[in-house]
Amino acid sequence: MALPVAFFAVFFAWPVAAIVARGLKADGAWQFGRLADVLTQPDIRHVLWFTTWQALASTALTLLLALPAAYAFARLDFPGKHLLRAVVTVPFVLPTVVAGSAFLALAGHGGLLDQLWGVRLDTTVWAILLAHVFFNYAVVVRTVGGLWSQLDPRQEEAARMLGASALRAWRKVTLPALGPAVAAGALMVFLFTFTSFGVVQILGGPTFSTLEVEIYRQTSEVFDLSTAAVLTLVQFVAVGAILAVHAWTVRRRETALRLVDPKTTARRPRGAGQWALLTGVLVTIALLLVLPLAVLVRRSLDAPGFGYYRALTNADGGTFLVAPVHAVWTSVQYAVAATAIAVVIGGLAAAALARRDAGRLVRGFDALLMLPLGVSAVTVGFGFLIALDKPPLDLRQSWILVPLAQALVGAPFVVRTMLPVLRAVDARLREAAAVLGASPWRVWREVDLPLVRRALLVAAGFAFAVSLGEFGATVFIARPDNPTLPVAVARLLSRPGDLNYGQAMALSTILMVVCAAALLILERLRTDRTGEF
């Protein structure tokens, strides 16, 4: 418990407090009058209102479209399932710059839909909502599907035997067990869409602005740190409130579940209903997730003989002192380090939180861990600059700062993915092992680990993917010329000319492939380890 707390205090609480203080303190006195000044501006109110309602709408839409998929991945066996599970996670890690252009190519003017049916969605709120679904589909599929595949189907079957209808059996048996995972997934989606930045900026045009965009603008463009500080506090309060509600609902519904090997729970689809559902899920994935990605890949192949890919290996000394392709290696290294940090910090925190005797204080920390997801990258990035600038912690130019910032975003994922499973481990198993003379370490190794290994791998995959595609915080950290993939893509996109654009698309394609490969390896790891229960 001490390590995660220290980590968050030093790398999150302190920098953020420092930058907020810089904005709200004048001559050593707090200027809380600024709060009222800022919050009474109609512009700011409009931003708050838009931020909230688009997040609610996006979350509802994502759940609606992704829950059937979570079921299909958990309960049905079909060829190519592992590959597809990796594919649906790819959008989540794409830099928003890339996804934005892919969406514009699809739904903008002259895009695919425009050519086919004259449908144009750019600069409408629909484009924003659909892009949010595109990004967050995997969140629901993985958090809910991960647990669902480990629920024992025999419980539902028993209810059916006792005369419950299929729907009722599902409602009374499966749904309560899934509740915490659905809530966790929904909460994450809400957090992401509430703090959405890139998507809103690219697809919404200048007419739509979220709180996050406004904070960025006030800090980066206008340099009005006090307004930015007020907005940061508002976002803090909002996110804190969401988290508090979530913690309360989850605690009320948690029960010890009987988890089984996921291999035994999935079956080939049977009956018209299941086939129809599977078809529906596949069509949704094809249209909403694969199509934008396909447009992107096609654009990267527009030059004869993989010309854009070949161009990536030239260091032109201009934008890059190293060849853009070098960014792939840099990114992977950062991601490995970030994943390690996130898994350790998140894992330790989850273990502490899952204990039955965890006190109120510890549980409060659960909500704190989630806060980095709700604080804008620009705030954290600028906070790093002014907080971590003195020895022994002058990390401003150290390479470790990038994985640290990424782990800050990754750790909450690890906690959210592992906690439902850890809490669902029946405490009596541990007690039995302890009675039989096992040391606490051994109890953890023999009882907890086999049950949570899968969740651990899912969490690690998530942390890795988040790190690979993380753009916000990375951009705010000064770096010698070692751009990560998303940064390199953004840099290429900001220079005119066909070759640069093509290279950006090629690099994005590489990013997609690297992510999909990493996720696939994790899937493989998982299936090797199953027969150990």
Place this chain on the structure above:
Amino acid sequence: MQNKTFVAVAVGLGLIGLSACGAGGGTSSADSKTVTLVSHDSWAVSKNVLQDFENKTGYKVHVLKDGDAGQAVNKAILTKDNPQGDVFFGVDNTLLSRALDNGLFQPYQAKGSDLVLPEYRVDQAKHRVTPIDTGDICVNYDKAYFAQHKLTPPQSFADLAEPAYKNLLVTENAATSSPGLGFLLGSAARFGDNGWQDYWKKLKANGVKVVDGWEQAYYQEFSGSSEGKKAGGDRPLVVSYASSPPAEVIYAKKRPSTAPTGVAHGTCFQQTEYAGLLSNAKNTKGGKAFLDFLLTKEFQDDMPLNMYVYPVREGAQVPPEFMKYGPEAKNPETMAPGKIAANRDQWVKSWTSLVLK
């Protein structure tokens, strides 16, 4: 949590950390042999030119890129008591006052300052900054579109509000984009402090489209760029740079004989970028040497094709591609940095409610 677990995990983490150690260049030491340049993401120089400086002076150059131009300046101001480097490059005339008022730079008159063309010189009394490069924000037009429609391309700010060009122009959000702001300032320079609002009302009535960033305007909406064509962009006029047409040629798959796009010369706003010695620089001597280097003919000649800007030094070579495909704007609009500082935020606010709401 158990201590043993913690130890085991910490050891594992340490190992992974070690394996990832190749990812960074380590930290730059503040020794007297290293000069650290803090800049924005667009900083670029040819390897051999930089190598030359290192060989001649014995300094090792360490470059930190710190986000886009606005961000880099703001971060430098935030960290001015304990700066991340010695020299800062990339503050432009729209942000210069903010940097000077916050005491970002210390005075130093670089060698070769006397060779800087007079129109680019600023802060003559204190020499806190040195002009390094210049460029123009101008409306670009799609030659093919205007040829096809037998329409003369617009040449001035006023032309853009004419009915003949209805629904043809796309520009960027002045609040979030540097060319967008430049275009707004250009119109304010042209029509005066009070006249620009009327002008923008006319532009709005004439169907100007506003998008957030340059990338989107140029690659998605503009029909003249090769990518915009593919994306089905249907706006033949875009706010971009005077150096965009040469870039279209140089980065084309097959180099065309003429640029596909042209520049409307009466719609330009001049942007000049400066460098300076940071106030609390640890290596002032090295920093001064580096500022001198930025004004050498060698660097000034090398710069245009790396950063798509024009040199400010008398007698520096402008690349033939620039002359051929996109000659420098004549008489661009300009505005004093002090005046920009006094009005920018208020103007952007009024512009936002006028054009976007």
